[in-house]
Amino acid sequence: MVPFTYYFNLAIPDEKMRRMAMEEFAANGAEHLAIADGLLKAIAGDPKLYLKLPQEMHDAGLSFVDAHAPFGAETDPAVPVPEYRRQMLARLKFNLQIVSDFGVDSCCVHIDTALYPGYTLEQHLDAARRTLDEVLPLAEKLGVTICLENIFKPLNTVDDVLTLIREFPSPALGACFDAGHANIMEHGMTDPACIAYDRFGKVGREVPWEHDALDRMLPHIVNCHLHDNHAALDEHDLPGTGTVDWPSVIAGICKAPRLKNMQSEVLPGRHGIPVKTLVDTFRHLLNEYAG
Amino acid sequence: MAAVIPFTFTFAWQNVDETFRRQLFAEFAANGAKHLTLTDGLLKMIGENPALYRKLPAEAAEAGIAFTDAHAPFTGETDLGMPVPAWRPQMLARQKYHLQVVSDFGIRTCTMHPSTTFYPEYSVAEHLEAVRRSLDALLPLAESLDVTICLENIYKPCCTAADLLTLLSEYPSDHLGVCYDAGHAHIVEHGRTTPDWVARRNWTEKGLGDVPEEHDILGRLLPHIVNCHLHDNDAMWDVHLLPGKGTIDWKPLLARLRTAPRLRCMQSEVASTYGYPVGVMVNTFRELLSARIPGGAEIVF
Numbered sequence: 001m002v003p004f005t006y007y008f009n010l011a012i013p014d015e016k017m018r019r020m021a022m023e024e025f026a027a028n029g030a031e032h033l034a035i036a037d038g039l040l041k042a043i044a045g046d047p048k049l050y051l052k053l054p055q056e057m058h059d060a061g062l063s064f065v066d067a068h069a070p071f072g073a074e075t076d077p078a079v080p081v082p083e084y085r086r087q088m089l090a091r092l093k094f095n096l097q098i099v100s101d102f103g104v105d106s107c108c109v110h111i112d113t114a115l116y117p118g119y120t121l122e123q124h125l126d127a128a129r130r131t132l133d134e135v136l137p138l139a140e141k142l143g144v145t146i147c148l149e150n151i152f153k154p155l156n157t158v159d160d161v162l163t164l165i166r167e168f169p170s171p172a173l174g175a176c177f178d179a180g181h182a183n184i185m186e187h188g189m190t191d192p193a194c195i196a197y198d199r200f201g202k203v204g205r206e207v208p209w210e211h212d213a214l215d216r217m218l219p220h221i222v223n224c225h226l227h228d229n230h231a232a233l234d235e236h237d238l239p240g241t242g243t244v245d246w247p248s249v250i251a252g253i254c255k256a257p258r259l260k261n262m263q264s265e266v267l268p269g270r271h272g273i274p275v276k277t278l279v280d281t282f283r284h285l286l287n288e289y290a291g
Numbered sequence: 292m293a294a295v296i297p298f299t300f301t302f303a304w305q306n307v308d309e310t311f312r313r314q315l316f317a318e319f320a321a322n323g324a325k326h327l328t329l330t331d332g333l334l335k336m337i338g339e340n341p342a343l344y345r346k347l348p349a350e351a352a353e354a355g356i357a358f359t360d361a362h363a364p365f366t367g368e369t370d371l372g373m374p375v376p377a378w379r380p381q382m383l384a385r386q387k388y389h390l391q392v393v394s395d396f397g398i399r400t401c402t403m404h405p406s407t408t409f410y411p412e413y414s415v416a417e418h419l420e421a422v423r424r425s426l427d428a429l430l431p432l433a434e435s436l437d438v439t440i441c442l443e444n445i446y447k448p449c450c451t452a453a454d455l456l457t458l459l460s461e462y463p464s465d466h467l468g469v470c471y472d473a474g475h476a477h478i479v480e481h482g483r484t485t486p487d488w489v490a491r492r493n494w495t496e497k498g499l500g501d502v503p504e505e506h507d508i509l510g511r512l513l514p515h516i517v518n519c520h521l522h523d524n525d526a527m528w529d530v531h532l533l534p535g536k537g538t539i540d541w542k543p544l545l546a547r548l549r550t551a552p553r554l555r556c557m558q559s560e561v562a563s564t565y566g567y568p569v570g571v572m573v574n575t576f577r578e579l580l581s582a583r584i585p586g587g588a589e590i591v592f
Contacts, residue, residue: 044388045339047368050381074341087344087395090388097384101377 001290004282005032005065007225007265010053011042022060028279032065033057034263035104040095041070054102066223066261067099071110077131078112078124078155085127092135100142106223106260107139108147108176111164112155115203124155125163132168139172145260147176147222150213152184152196152234154203158213165220174222174258178265180229180236182213183244187231194232214252221256225265226282236267238281250289262286296549296588297326297556298576299359301520302563305332315569316354322573324592326359327351328558329396334389335364348396360518360556361393365404371425372406372418372449379421383428390429394436400518400556401433402441402470405458406449409497415448419457422449426462433466439555441470441518444508446478446490446529448499452508459515468517468553474524474531474560476508477539485527509547516551520560521576531562533575541579549580549587557590 006025010033012018025033043049057063069075069092079088092109099107111128115121132146139146148161161175188194189209200207226249228242229235239246253262268278300319304312319327337343351357363386367373373382386403393401405422413421426440433440442455455469482488483502494502523537524530534541548554559576561567573592580590 041339041341044385045335047335047364047366047385050368050378070341072341074344083395084344087388087391090384090391091338091341094381094384094388097381101381 002259003032003065003261005034005261005263006030007034007036007263009036009038011038019056022062024275026060026062028276030279032063035064035067037068037070043098064102064104066263067104067107069095069107069109071113073114076110076112078128080116080119080123080127089134093138096139096142096144100144105143106145106147108149111148121154136170136172145172145174145222147174149176149178151181153199157208158210158216175217175220176223177217177221178225179244179249180227183229183231185210191232195234218256222258222260224253224262227265237271238266238273239285246285247289250285251291254290294588296554296590297359298590298592299326299328299558300324301328301330301560305336313350316356318569320355322570324573325356327356329358329361329398331362331364337392358396358398360558361398361401363389363401363403366407370404370406372422374410374413374417374421386429387432390432390436390438394438400439400441402443402518405442409448418449430464439466439468439517441468443470443472445475447493451503452505452511469512469515470518471512471516472520474522477526479505482526489528513551517553518556520558522560531560533561533567545579546584549584554588
């Protein structure tokens with residue numbers, strides 16, 4: 001069984017409160033937390049956290065497993081604007097170094113979050129290719145697998161993820177299967193409010209609804225994001241509150257040959273979910289369906 | 292014809308919100324100051340909030356000011372002289388990112404501390420060797436970005452004028468120079484008889500022997516000075532006061548400094564935490580630098 005980790009943004013300025021959050025997870029039986037994108041940004045802004053965080057985690061009896069690189073207009077691999085790319089690359093390399101220094105061997109990266117007007121989708125995708133050209137050697141050297149995530153947005157479909165993985169065959173490149181996003185892309189078509197309509201509509205595209213995302217990504221899945229929704233909005237809610245078919249998802253992911261870890265990407269702060277409920281829910285799911 | 296050198300101002304931007312930041316940009320502009328420093332605080336803020344990478348230059352342009360020089364983050368995990376092998380790759384990756392942002396902002400000088408935090412398990416020589424390995428890694432990037440790394444003199448090990456001159460002789464590059472810190476030089480040259488000398492705390496009290504005697508730091512560093520930090524003190528503590536509030540004899544110092552052949556920028560490093568009004572800061576330096584100096588740079592605000 002691979003380690004199970006929780007996405008929780010530990011970028012809490014007050015050290016006592018940050019330590020309390022860690023203790024809360026440990027007291028409820030969690031052993032691992034993911035390095036959230038917000039935390040990597042906080043480390044970039046406060047270098048002291050680089051040494052403090054591992055010690056605080058150790059004191060709480062926790063370790064970091066898995067990471068999520070910052071995403072957005074200035075940080076996405078597919079940034080196509082030449083003058084913005086070099087800082088993006090330098091930042092991504094810095095993030096990978098931190099991830100590696102923290103003993104973590106997988107890092108989820110969004111291919112693209114913010115589309116730049118004036119550039120085509122193909123130009124964005126080509127920019128992502130050039131980013132992989134430059135950062136994959138470092139990821140290989142550091143032993144960190146970059147995991148591309150499926151999202152309900154142009155440039156982040158299962159096809160996009162698989163295309164890039166096929167073009168860059170490397171142990172340092174894999175897929176992050178996002179169960180909530182897959183649910184939206186597989187079952188959202190009947191709801192006019194589905195977020196995918198908005199995201200693809202913005203670039204004048206039909207939504208390329210997906211089927212069997214898990215099966216198609218399975219050979220390449222290295223980590224995963226587990227959270228629930230009703231196939232319309234990206235709720236990041238507790239499993240069981242939405243329409244994700246959890247028995248199939250959990251059983252399926254466990255068969256992934258490259259799987260290194262599994263991650264809760266429920267946002268407890270957004271939904272007021274106690275850590276105890278969060279940990280108990282996933283413990284139950286894994287006990288029931290992980291096989 | 293005299294060289295024309297911009298004068299820039301540092302500010303603790305990390306202590307103000309966006310509204311007040313914009314207000315202060317306008318305040319500097321209204322007082323005739325067009326150049327600001329991309330501070331270590333701002334570089335850390337951009338690290339924490341990537342959107343500022345595009346937002347800050349836009350805000351500055353809107354106010355009619357520009358970021359003209361830079362100061363890289365320093366202390367502990369970010370110093371060039373940080374000798375702990377396991378922590379060095381992140382330090383180098385971090386400083387490469389900073390140099391890239393500095394370059395993207397159109398800035399051509401970036402001050403870096405050779406060493407701020409002394410690691411007692413390592414010798415002074417090992418710290419200095421770490422600085423060399425950092426320059427090995429960072430100078431090629433600085434050259435490709437056309438950013439000059441300016442090593443700053445400080446009242447600390449690895450940061451003496453002698454240390455800087457050694458490093459400059461070992462790395463002869465147009466993209467390596469000195470940031471002459473007038474306040475720090477004053478402490479080293481004139482603070483020895485003060486009762487609680489900050490330099491002594493960083494040498495003797497750390498078991499590193501007597502503070503090396505240094506004289507005429509400005510004269511020795513003059514050929515290599517690219518940037519400078521101007522602030523006052525009483526030679527005992529590094530208090531970053533407004534010129535005139537401490538014991539530095541400013542007029543002869545500035546007259547000499549303006550003749551530095553590589554000088555590209557002058558910077559107020561007066562601490563904004565004293566609450567000096569912007570107009571007072573700008574006018575203090577304007578008055579000090581208004582006289583023409585034969586062979587000296589003309590300063591524009």
